[in-house]
Amino acid sequence: EVQLVESGGGLVQPGRSLRLSCAGSGFTFGDYAMTWVRQAPGKGLEWVGFIRSKTSGATTEYAASVKGRFSLSRDDSKSIAYLQVNSLKVEDTGVYYCSRDNIDHFDLWGQGTLVTVSS
Amino acid sequence: EIVLTQSPATLSLSPGERATLSCRASQSVSSYLAWFQQQPGQAPRLLIYDASIRATGIPARFSGSGSGTDFTLTISSLEPEDFAVYYCLQRSNWPLTFGGGTKVEIK
Numbered sequence: 001e002v003q004l005v006e007s008g009g010g011l012v013q014p015g016r017s018l019r020l021s022c023a024g025s026g027f028t029f030g031d032y033a034m035t036w037v038r039q040a041p042g043k044g045l046e047w048v049g050f051i052r053s054k055t056s057g058a059t060t061e062y063a064a065s066v067k068g069r070f071s072l073s074r075d076d077s078k079s080i081a082y083l084q085v086n087s088l089k090v091e092d093t094g095v096y097y098c099s100r101d102n103i104d105h106f107d108l109w110g111q112g113t114l115v116t117v118s119s
Numbered sequence: 120e121i122v123l124t125q126s127p128a129t130l131s132l133s134p135g136e137r138a139t140l141s142c143r144a145s146q147s148v149s150s151y152l153a154w155f156q157q158q159p160g161q162a163p164r165l166l167i168y169d170a171s172i173r174a175t176g177i178p179a180r181f182s183g184s185g186s187g188t189d190f191t192l193t194i195s196s197l198e199p200e201d202f203a204v205y206y207c208l209q210r211s212n213w214p215l216t217f218g219g220g221t222k223v224e225i226k
Contacts, residue, residue, distance in 0.1 A: 044218075104168070
């Protein structure tokens with residue numbers, strides 16, 4: 001089955017860090033760029049970041065709100081993309097989704113992982 | 120940053136009616152616009168990309184149109200499962216941006 005599964009969320013104190021994972025299966029993970037999107041409780045979707053495939057240099061793009069605090073990486077041998085989230089703020093609370101970029105459209109999404117930042 | 124403004128915020132319609140949702144960009148995004156549907160507690164689902172191309176498995180009652188700054192998502196005849204929140208996304212420029220969403224609710 002073609003799918004993405006996020007993990008790594010949880011309850012964390014402000015200022016701490018987490019590493020979120022996005023595991024792909026059923027397709028050649030390394031062929032695809034990946035994007036991350038988050039959603040605060042009761043709010044809309046917010047794009048977070050994007051990592052290109054290795055053949056495109058695995059370069060990254062970030063939203064201004066997370067640049068310098070969040071970092072994307074990938075391990076294609078394990079079919080996993082990572083979102084390292086540092087210096088967490090209360091406003092980073094939400095569900096984090098990863099999505100596959102299939103030639104400029106995000107056609108496959110994971111179920112999301114919840115990050116709660118609270119003291 | 121390109122701002123996407125969706126209207127209306129809420130659309131109250133009955134099953135079988137036609138829904139017309141708007142997404143306006145603060146500057147041209149050419150045809151690099153997508154539409155997503157989100158049901159409560161679920162991940163977004165791609166409906167339309169490149170302004171007018173239906174994603175795999177999306178019913179023909181969903182259609183997208185527009186280019187430049189003005190875009191429309193039309194649902195020709197609402198089915199019960201279509202009552203949800205809809206978002207547009209531009210990928211013309213970094214950073215990518217979403218619209219604020221339109222909730223289609225049962226009247």
